[in-house]
């Protein structure tokens with residue numbers, strides 16, 4: 047129930063204002079978001095790469111409803127990719143970028159999908175010049191078909207573009223089969239939005255079982271599976287399924303979020319696994335932050351305690 051309430055609050059402008067202006071927020075948010083500027087993103091990425099982790103960087107923002115804002119986000123990604131290239135981080139995909147299509151125009155009325163495709167195409171071209179890749183984040187289920195359609199179009203020109211699939215959606219095992227071919231890159235996560243029973247599994251057990259089925263499909267396929275989870279059981283099962291499918295280290299990767307289970311991230315990297323950290327940066331941290339609170343009640347308690355002691 048707390049999860050649902052927090053996810054609903056993540057869409058409320060009134061709560062957004064309260065949380066964004068609370069004096070303690072920045073300190074707590076800092077645990078999940080290294081900073082607001084491109085330099086903060088590059089600094090955090092350099093540190094991670096120095097410790098043998100890979101990164102994927104997200105310029106924070108979502109649900110953009112005006113064209114000028116969508117263009118600004120596109121430009122921010124192009125600038126970011128230039129900075130990553132200048133810092134020597136993007137070569138060989140050590141630092142790539144993650145893009146939410148709703149931040150580059152998908153949510154615009156009329157031809158939002160077409161605008162998002164054009165902006166994503168520009169970002170992919172900048173990524174190609176920087177020697178790296180792009181992964182499309184997945185948002186709520188009303189956008190899944192549109193995002194997969196943009197993915198298909200982009201892959202015509204940039205076959206290395208990846209996408210996220212969410213194990214909590216009932217459709218995802220079938221989507222994994224569709225996207226398990228040669229060259230495909232799929233980031234599998236549990237899913238972070240508040241979804242109805244008609245489209246999504248509701249219990250933790252069902253979601254975990256779906257995650258395992260989807261991992262099996264991806265590992266047995268010909269693509270490149272990216273297991274995005276902090277769940278220790280699913281990390282272990284993922285490793286076992288990779289061995290069962292005859293895969294060697296490096297033919298798949300693990301992914302975790304910045305600030306979450308950093309010791310486990312380092313342990314996997316030290317074992318020779320590819321371990322990529324999702325690094326968000328920017329001012330528009332509210333939606334991202336609320337989803338992190340929703341995932342773990344202890345984060346909410348920590349945040350409320352910090353509010354109370356101010």
Ligand code: FAD
Pocket residue numbers: 182183184185210212233235236237238239274275276277278301302303306307323324337338339341342345
């Ligand atoms: P959980 O069962 O939620 O967590 C397992 C354990 O991990 C917890 O017991 C705890 O120890 C730790 N943990 C998990 N979350 C937190 C937290 N917030 N704070 C502190 N500890 C925590 N979701 C989408 O819907 N679309 C996306 O595009 C997307 N991209 C993602 C990219 C990456 C790289 C990752 C790692 C996640 C992404 N997610 C995305 C979020 C994902 O769907 C889950 O909501 C999130 O990863 C929590 O699920 P879990 O698999 O870690 O398992």
